[in-house]
Amino acid sequence: MNLLDVFSSHEVFALATAIPAGSESESVGRTVIALIAFSAVSVACAMLSLVVVARRWAFIGEGIGHSGFGGAGTAWMLMALVPAWDRAWLPLLFVALFSLGAGLGMGVLSRRGRISGDVAVGIFLVGTVAWGFVGQQIYVQTRGTEPAGFLTLFFGRPERITDAYALAAMSIAIAVTASLLLLKKEIIAYCVDPELAETTGVRVGFVHYLLITLLAVTTIVGLQVVGTLLITALLVLPGATGNLLSRKLPVVTAVAIASGLAGALGGQLIHDALPIVPLGPAFVLVMFVLFILAFIIAKARGLRG
Amino acid sequence: MVEPILDIHDLSxxxxxxxxxxxxxxxxxxxxVLGIIGxxxxxxxxxxxxxxxxxxxxxxxIRxxxxNPRRAVLSGRLVGYLPQSPQLSLxxxxxxxxxxxxxxxxxxxLLRSHDPDDVLHVQALLGQVGLAELAGTTVADLSGGELQxxxxARALAPRPQLLLLDEPIVGIDRRxxxxxxxLIQNLRARLGLTVLLVSHDLRVVASVCDRVACVARTIHYHDVPQHIPPELMYRMFACDVAAFGFNSNSPLPRCEDPACDGHHLAAPAHLPTSIPGIESVSPSETSDDKETR
Incomplete structure (x- = not known):
């Protein structure tokens, strides 16, 4: 059952009740749960994209996403060398640990300009990707096959959304939204100029590491949808689109969220209509088209030179 | 004696x-209002x-x-700061x-809404700096002077007791x-604000400051409560030896003021005797000329 069928079905409202396994209702439920999960990831990424664009952190998102590959490589290496550790959840655990660790590591190195942000990201990105390939090759040589989830990490596997994943996506969306709303004045001060914010009494270190942590956790959750290669799109395109269409923060925020949600919904519709188009890339392509449209509109209205 | 709001002891x-x-x-x-030149x-x-x-x-x-500075800044209400060249993300x-x-x-x-009085204060500040009509304008659309x-106004928003201004008039026109x-004179009169003003513009320093410190690795500090005469201003500024044509390897001329303990630099003889825009005052009219270090 695809999204169009879901919208024409009354059974969507049966989600809150027990759904017999293998039934049509279960199929409806899975599609709705996936859509909720995509929407939650979209909202989290869209709100963080305002910070990513303001602080020019696009490369950090890329670095965090790719660092996950180093974590997966570590898990594959352990699984190949220690059969007792051959557990399906181990790569996910190490992806999360590496992504979070790399995010915080980049945050520490780039703070106060000890090393420039771009260089810090580059160091972590190449180091962890190289390490990940070492782990992958050890697994291939030992087991004679690719490790499970190798391609998923690069391209995502949005069609395998579980209830636990949907719950994680909604949790991160709520955490990001709550953090940005509750710390709005501190985050705005930080995004405008961290050093100036510090001289005003803002606890800049706390804000810096909180944002990096939210970015890392959101990236980890988003990997399931689009993979390491495309995760940056979710963290950049919504904010960039919003900035093209308005110069008012509330409007930019609304446009960014709408762009993310349109990507989730539009991507699902395209995938349902043309199953040959993978869901993750469809998601990103919709947002990319929206960005191009916003650029054309902004040019026509003279909002951007 | 008025208690110091800023007390720096043996700082290196x-x-x-x-x-x-x-x-x-x-x-x-x-x-x-302390002017810092150098x-x-x-x-x-x-x-x-x-x-x-x-x-x-x-x-x-530093107290x-x-x-200590960290605690003073974190209080959010003691210190206001305007940096020389802020790296604003627009x-x-x-x-x-x-x-x-x-x-x-x-x-x-954290986790609190702004006090309504503070919001009104910000609105008033926007008027005082001539930006009331641009309050709703996006920062990226402001000119350099408007942004400054x-x-x-941002530095004054927390109603600080100590205001630090680093080259505050760069990019601002004469008006x-x-x-x-x-504004500085009004704030000082109304709020008793203490100001540290770093500037290369001697006209502005002379206009608003009642004390001047020359910073060149250490501080040459002059307490001049009334008016800073041009001759004295030049002598203070004489720590900029390169600007006055001295060879940095040659011995520096020393101040001949009998009250001076020998740390002052004397003004080079070839300097003009007046600065355009600053009213000339005889050195004898200055009440004090001391150096703390």
């Missing part, structure tokens, strides 16, 4: 083994960053209203009012400079 600072400031002593009484690279901005707790002394201590589409309001973030505190005025001078 080195970066990567290179001494930037050495044995600085400075006590700034509450309500005074050569480029002399340590003026570093001194402000040490006062703000952004840099940390290698020796000595702001009895607190990618976040905020208005002029939003920018000025960011100055209240520390004063208001917004940042001055804006006069308005700035008026």
């Amino acid at each position: 600072f080195a970066r990567r083994g290179r001494s930037i400031l050495n044995a600085v002593q400075l006590r700034v009484p509450a309500g005074s 050569p480029n690279g002399g340590g003026k901005t570093t001194l402000l960053k040490l006062i703000l707790g952004i840099e940390h002394p290698t020796q000595g201590q 702001i209203a009895g607190l 990618n976040l589409p905020i208005t002029t009012r939003d920018l000025v309001m960011t100055g209240l973030a520390g004063r208001t505190g 005025r917004a940042l001055i 804006g400079q006069q308005d700035f001078i008026q």
Whole structure:
């Protein structure tokens, strides 16, 4: 059952009740749960994209996403060398640990300009990707096959959304939204100029590491949808689109969220209509088209030179 | 004697083994306006960053209203700061009012809404710096001078007791400079604000400051409560030896003032005797000319 069928079905409202396994209702439920999960990831990424664009952190998102590959490589290496550790959840655990660790590591190195942000990201990105390939090759040589989830990490596997994943996506969306709303004045001060914010009494270190942590956790959750290669799109395109269409923060925020949600919904519709188009890339392509449209509109209205 | 709001004792600072400031002593009484002049690279901005707790002394201590710099800044209501060249990210589409309001973030505190009085104060400040009509304009659309005025309002937003201004009139036109001078004088009169003003513009320093310190690795401090005469201003500024054509390897001329303990630099003889725009006052009219270090 695809999204169009879901919208024409009354059974969507049966989600809150027990759904017999293998039934049509279960199929409806899975599609709705996936859509909720995509929407939650979209909202989290869209709100963080305002910070990513303001602080020019696009490369950090890329670095965090790719660092996950180093974590997966570590898990594959352990699984190949220690059969007792051959557990399906181990790569996910190490992806999360590496992504979070790399995010915080980049945050520490780039703070106060000890090393420039771009260089810090580059160091972590190449180091962890190289390490990940070492782990992958050890697994291939030992087991004679690719490790499970190798391609998923690069391209995502949005069609395998579980209830636990949907719950994680909604949790991160709520955490990001709550953090940005509750710390709005501190985050705005930080995004405008961290050093100036510090001289005003803002606890800049706390804000810096909180944002990096939210970015890392959101990236980890988003990997399931689009993979390491495309995760940056979710963290950049919504904010960039919003900035093209308005110069008012509330409007930019609304446009960014709408762009993310349109990507989730539009991507699902395209995938349902043309199953040959993978869901993750469809998601990103919709947002990319929206960005191009916003650029054309902004040019026509003279909002951007 | 008026209690100092800023008390710096035996302060030294080195970066990567290179001494930037050495044995600085400075006590700034509450309500005074101290001009800080000196050569480029002399340590003026570093001194402000040490006062703000952004840099940390290698020796000595700083007290702001009895607190160390970190605590004073975190209180959000003791110190206001205007940097020389802020690295603002204009990618976040905020208005002029939003920018000025960011100055209240520390004063208001985590998880709290701004006090309505503070919001009204910000509105009043926008009027005082001539930006009331641009309050809703996006910061990216402000001119350089307008942005500078917004940042001055931002520094004043938390109603600080100590205001640190690093080259505040750079990029501001003549009219804006006069308005700035008026604003500082008003704030001092109304609020008893203490101001540290770093500037290369001697006209502005002479207009608003009642004390002048020359920072060139250490501080040459002159307490001049009434008016700063041109001759004295030149002598203070004479720590900019390169600007006055001295060879840095040759011995520096020493001040011949009998009250001076020998740390002053004398004004070179070839200097003009007046500065355009500054009323000439005889050196004998100055009430004090002392050096703390």
